[in-house]
Amino acid sequence: MSGPPSILVIDDEPHTRTLLQVTLGQHGYHCLHAATGREGIALTLDREPNVVLLDLGLPDLDGVEVTRLIRDRSSVPIIVISARGQESEKIAALDSGANDYVTKPFLEGELFARIRVALRSAHPDETVAPTGTTTIGDLSFDFDFRRVVVAGEQVHLTPIEYRLLGVLVRSAGRVLTHQQILRQVWGPAHAAETNYLRVYMKKLRYKIEREPAKPKYLVNEPGVGYRFRVPT
Amino acid sequence: MSITQVAFHGRLRLSGIARFRGYLAALAVVALCGAVSVAGAPILQTAAFIMVFPLGVLMVTVRHGVGPAVFTAAGGVLVFDYIFVPPAWAFAIPGVKDGLTLIVMVVVAAVASVLAERLRRQAEKARRHAEVEGLRNALLSALSHDLRTPLTALVGASAALCEERLEVGQRRAFTHMVAEEARRLNRLVTNLLDLTRLESGRVRVKQVPQTIDEVIGSALCRLERQLEGRCVRTNVPEHIPMAAFDPVLIEQVIINLVENAMRHAGASSPIEIASRFEVDSILVEVADRGPGVRSGDEERVFEKLYRGPSAVGDGGVGLGLTICRAIVTAHDGRIWLENREGGGAIVRFTLPVRALALPRVPMELTSAWETPSQ
Numbered sequence: 378m379s380g381p382p383s384i385l386v387i388d389d390e391p392h393t394r395t396l397l398q399v400t401l402g403q404h405g406y407h408c409l410h411a412a413t414g415r416e417g418i419a420l421t422l423d424r425e426p427n428v429v430l431l432d433l434g435l436p437d438l439d440g441v442e443v444t445r446l447i448r449d450r451s452s453v454p455i456i457v458i459s460a461r462g463q464e465s466e467k468i469a470a471l472d473s474g475a476n477d478y479v480t481k482p483f484l485e486g487e488l489f490a491r492i493r494v495a496l497r498s499a500h501p502d503e504t505v506a507p508t509g510t511t512t513i514g515d516l517s518f519d520f521d522f523r524r525v526v527v528a529g530e531q532v533h534l535t536p537i538e539y540r541l542l543g544v545l546v547r548s549a550g551r552v553l554t555h556q557q558i559l560r561q562v563w564g565p566a567h568a569a570e571t572n573y574l575r576v577y578m579k580k581l582r583y584k585i586e587r588e589p590a591k592p593k594y595l596v597n598e599p600g601v602g603y604r605f606r607v608p609t
Numbered sequence: 610m611s612i613t614q615v616a617f618h619g620r621l622r623l624s625g626i627a628r629f630r631g632y633l634a635a636l637a638v639v640a641l642c643g644a645v646s647v648a649g650a651p652i653l654q655t656a657a658f659i660m661v662f663p664l665g666v667l668m669v670t671v672r673h674g675v676g677p678a679v680f681t682a683a684g685g686v687l688v689f690d691y692i693f694v695p696p697a698w699a700f701a702i703p704g705v706k707d708g709l710t711l712i713v714m715v716v717v718a719a720v721a722s723v724l725a726e727r728l729r730r731q732a733e734k735a736r737r738h739a740e741v742e743g744l745r746n747a748l749l750s751a752l753s754h755d756l757r758t759p760l761t762a763l764v765g766a767s768a769a770l771c772e773e774r775l776e777v778g779q780r781r782a783f784t785h786m787v788a789e790e791a792r793r794l795n796r797l798v799t800n801l802l803d804l805t806r807l808e809s810g811r812v813r814v815k816q817v818p819q820t821i822d823e824v825i826g827s828a829l830c831r832l833e834r835q836l837e838g839r840c841v842r843t844n845v846p847e848h849i850p851m852a853a854f855d856p857v858l859i860e861q862v863i864i865n866l867v868e869n870a871m872r873h874a875g876a877s878s879p880i881e882i883a884s885r886f887e888v889d890s891i892l893v894e895v896a897d898r899g900p901g902v903r904s905g906d907e908e909r910v911f912e913k914l915y916r917g918p919s920a921v922g923d924g925g926v927g928l929g930l931t932i933c934r935a936i937v938t939a940h941d942g943r944i945w946l947e948n949r950e951g952g953g954a955i956v957r958f959t960l961p962v963r964a965l966a967l968p969r970v971p972m973e974l975t976s977a978w979e980t981p982s983q
Contacts, residue, residue: 464857482795484834572818575851579820583847590825590845590882597823597830599856606830 382496383407385426387417387443388458389436397430400485406492414438418446421453428495430488431475433459433466441469448474454495458483464600471554471601478552478601490609494550511546514608516585516594518546527585537562538581541574545595545605554602578603631673632680638665639684647692662689666718670725678722685718686711755797759790766790796868800928803861807935818851819859821884821891821960827856828863829882835871840879849886852962858936859960862944865929866895866956874899874953890942890962896955901948910946933958 384406386397394410401408409426411417414435421429429447433440444455457470457478467478477491510519515528523539525532534542544561545553556568563573578597582589596606642665649661662685670678687700689711694703703711766783769775775783822845829841863882870880874897881896902910911934930946937944937958944958 482791572851575818575820575823579822579847582822582826588843589847590822590843590884591829591841592823592826597827597856599824599827599860 381405381407382427383409383424384428384430384492385417385420385424386410386430387412387414387435388430388432389413389434390432393432400488404489414440414443414446417443421447421451425451426453428492429453429455430492431455431457431470433457433463433470441466441473444470444475445473456488456491456495467601468554468556471552472556476551486609490550490607494607497550507543507547511549513546513549513605514593518542525585528587532584534581534584537577538584541577542581542585545603549605550607552598552602552604556602558603631669631677634673635669635677635681635684638669638681639688641665642685643688643692646689650693662714663717663721667721667725670722671729674729675722675726678718678726682715682718682722686715689714756794759794759797762786762790763794797928799861800865800932803858803932804928804935807932807939818853819856820851821845821849821859821893822847824854824856824860825863825882825884825893828860828867831860832864832867835868836880839871839876842879842881844881844883846885849884849891850962852891852960854940854960855936859940862933862936862958863893863895865933869929869956870895870897870899870954873897878953886962887959890959892957892959894955894957896949896953898949898951898953901952901954902946904948907946907948911944930956 384401386394386401386408388394388397388410389412391412394412398408398410409420409424411420414437417429417431417435420426431440431443435443438446440457440459444457447453447455454477455470455475457467457475458481459467459470459478460481471478476495479488479491507520509521510517512518517526519525520543525534525539525542540562541558544558555571555574559568559570559574563570567573578595579589582592582595586592586595592606593608594606596604598604642661645661662682665685666678666681669681690703690707691700692698694701694707694711766786770780770783770787825843825845829836829843867880867882870878874880878898882894883896884891884893886892911930933956934944937960941961942959944956946954946956949955
């Protein structure tokens with residue numbers, strides 16, 4: 378695709394739309410906007426934007442519904458805009474195909490970080506084995522030789538820890554819900570075992586973070602899931 | 610459960626000692642009734658002094674509730690039987706006449722104590738209601754002031770920004786004012802929404818086990834920008850067990866405590882966050898090296914709308930610690946503040962670790978599911 382990436386904003390608040398249009402324009406994106414869920418779905422299919430920013434509180438359709446309807450026909454990355462305290466709605470949107478979320482009121486930097494990640498990894502194909510080495514900050518993850526190096530030192534991980542970190546690294550920068558991680562690491566039969574996940578996340582944090590209670594990479598999103606943060 | 614009810618709950622739980630005292634009182638009343646009836650027996654008829662016992666039951670009920678009242682009634686029956694039912698001064702199975710007296714005594718005691726208990730509850734409820742109402746009014750008036758202050762600045766500054774004729778310096782000052790006041794409003798609204806959520810009873814303390822280190826971590830991530838350039842030390846050992854708590858609310862507690870430390874302790878004060886396991890609960894502490902609080906105010910800082918002497922005009926609203934206490938109490942924990950030796954304040958809170966079905970570290974070798982790379 379040629380030209381600047383286009384971003385569709387679906388939000389019924391005119392001020393939020395204006396604000397996003399101006400800031401997106403300043404960052405070199407082309408901005409489309411819709412005030413209702415139906416209009417947003419139509420525009421998504423018609424204009425094929427590169428990213429959709431979707432407010433969860435629309436007047437006509439439930440945000441989760443909009444996500445599902447878009448996902449039926451398009452794989453465009455969807456970033457949900459939600460309020461704090463709407464954890465279950467966030468999870469529902471993520472589970473029905475949204476890629477990430479930001480919590481209102483968001484800071485510009487946070488939003489653009491999410492957009493960049495969404496543009497980079499529009500839809501990682503989870504059935505294809507990753508290869509090569511991914512380096513993020515001072516951590517490098519070698520998928521071929523199953524080696525993890527942090528600050529120049531190799532870290533010894535158990536098979537599950539390795540798999541868990543691999544899943545997070547492959548989706549670096551993007552939030553993954555507890556269920557999504559459990560399904561990918563332990564298999565669909567164990568999607569409800571959040572306790573296992575917490576135990577292993579903790580082990581992993583104590584192995585790769587210098588200050589585990591002030592993590593640089595393995596960030597918790599309370600009530601939703603985890604994010605492998607890409608330092609800026 | 611409302612904040613005030615949460616506070617009352619704490620008080621009710623403390624009344625375990627009070628209840629013990631109720632039973633002691635019941636014992637004393639039984640002894641007294643026995644003594645009075647023995648003293649009165651030569652002068653009066655049994656039917657008259659027998660009424661001493663229900664009177665005792667009634668008194669115990671009014672002051673100490675149903676449990677001690679039942680205890681008194683049972684004690685009364687035993688004493689009556691022991692002293693008066695022939696053979697005297699021995700336990701015996703009563704005849705028809707004495708049996709009837711005993712039954713009447715028990716029924717009178719029961720009815721009286723039920724009525725008295727109902728009365729006591731109504732009085733208590735009315736008192737609580739009045740107290741809640743008073744708090745709510747005070748809160749409302751203070752809040753409307755606190756909400757209007759940033760709004761006034763926002764309305765004024767943004768209107769000024771709409772004007773074309775502003776100098777560059779003024780424009781910059783107003784822009785910063787808008788940003789600062791909007792942040793303040795956001796903080797206030799976040800706290801208010803928490804308060805509303807707690808008041809409306811929509812907060813269920815989730816019984817999902819959490820690890821404390823990741824909640825401390827996410828709180829520090831959310832504060833990262835504000836903490837930039839400040840020395841923040843964490844000390845959270847790996848082997849702290851899980852506890853059931855609401856991660857969003859406990860994160861807010863930690864955020865409020867760290868923000869408090871930032872506001873009151875000055876830019877150069879380091880902030881230390883530590884956690885450890887103690888007997889049956891997890892302890893979390895947030896410490897600074899600021900001026901601390903005025904000696905004697907350690908408990909008052911948790912009151913609604915309390916503002917420290919250094920807090921005037923700092924953008925705080927005097928709700929942060931109140932909300933912390935409400936959240937921690939709703940988790941059956943405790944929160945308190947101490948001045949540190951060598952200067953500074955330290956706030957500690959506990960979260961009980963109930964007998965949880967902790968995951969046996971499992972599933973390390975799952976053969977049914979392999980990564981695609983294998």
